[in-house]
Amino acid sequence: MTTDAAAREIPRYTVAVIGGTGPQGKGLGYRFARHGHDIVLGSRAAEKAEVSAAEVTSRLEGVAGAGAARGASNADAIAAADVVLLAVPYDGHDDLVASLAADGALAGKTVISCVNPLAFDKRGAHGQVVKGGEGSAAESAQELAPDATVVGAFHNVSAVGLWSDDDFLDEDVIVVGDSVEGKQVAIDLAASVTGREGIDGGKLRLARVLEPFTAVLISINRKYKVHAGIRVSGLDAH
Template identity: 80%
Template sequence: MTDQTGQTRYRVAVIGGTGPQGKGLGYRFAKGGHDVVLGSRAAEKAEAVAAEVRERLDGTAAAGSVTGLANADAVEACDVVLLAVPYDGHDELVASLPLAGKTVISCVNPLAFDKRGAHGRVVNGGEGSAAESAQELAPDATVVGAFHNVSAVLLWGDDEFLDEDVLVVGDVVEAKQVAMDLAASVTGRVGIDGGKLRLARQLEPFTAVLISINRKYKTHAGLRITGLDAPH
């Protein structure tokens, strides 16, 4: 639906909504006027984190609602679903969710860590990604990849917007537009269409590069795309 300003207002289930990334994105979406349902394995835990987000939003004009439900109930209540879960256990969880007919946004990063730091895990012999796996597991949903590279610390921080861009990949233009619209709640501008869903194979492990930069320079690095006319 649209609000009084003509902005599309989404109702978003955040699966993994009690983790740092999910909670931070849920907070930003709600701050931007969207309604958010945080999902968790336990509804009580989801509602406790939702209360924390609502407290943070207290006094924010035109903020959306924030509630907490068990994962499957959160999905049932929304048309848009954000997957913000660890890659370990990802496939089993996605397969268990009622995602048919939903627009699904994956920000899952298959990463591993060793003595040399973070690096991308190989998915499907290099011919796949978490986002593509989600699409295979939920063929009646429409999956896009987005929000892979935003910092959970900054999402929960005090800056009005993050000084970076959100890249969105997918095979269906209308579904990508949903993620691009939601990106405006995070960066103050719509996201950037980065191409087809298979390019999640590059976006997901690139987060390891940012982790390395953060470790070296003691910061929370993001991505900015130059050469585009603003607004995107």
């Protein structure tokens, strides 16, 4: 069931965006901050993250009720946050998550993965097969950080749309995970992107479907020269 964000008061979160200097991470961070959440963009190099945070802050000038944006190293960003968003390329994903989890930094955190294991060849984009079809980036993150609560969300949202001037994007955010509480955090944050709460799409293993589906949207976007998203119909009656 989708719910208009105005129908209930959504908690204010502090979100560490790991991969916050990339288009997807910076765009999601901007959306969260635009609608009242505080963000810490993380990077291996704090200076690089600070530059991206300054860009977000500039975009937020004059936006009533906007949250704060700053940059930091990955470790410092996580330490300052309630929620961690993984918005990094799949290449090197496992090594990065393992390093972040090694010292317990992710323990007790809600970790939202929007990582898409994609590959490209002369026929276009396609999903990589993870663990012989029995895994996903989100599931790998949960295995590598067992003391965190990992959910999958925001896989199919266009980075171009996120950085646009539109107040909200005309699409839905599907959230998957094995924790009701963890999914609720991502469902809440989805309202910053679409103006309505995200949709509970089921268990974490269904990230195996959501992650490679991004390749279909890339194909549609190239064919029609748009920035397509996903809308789920039939929920308004529930």
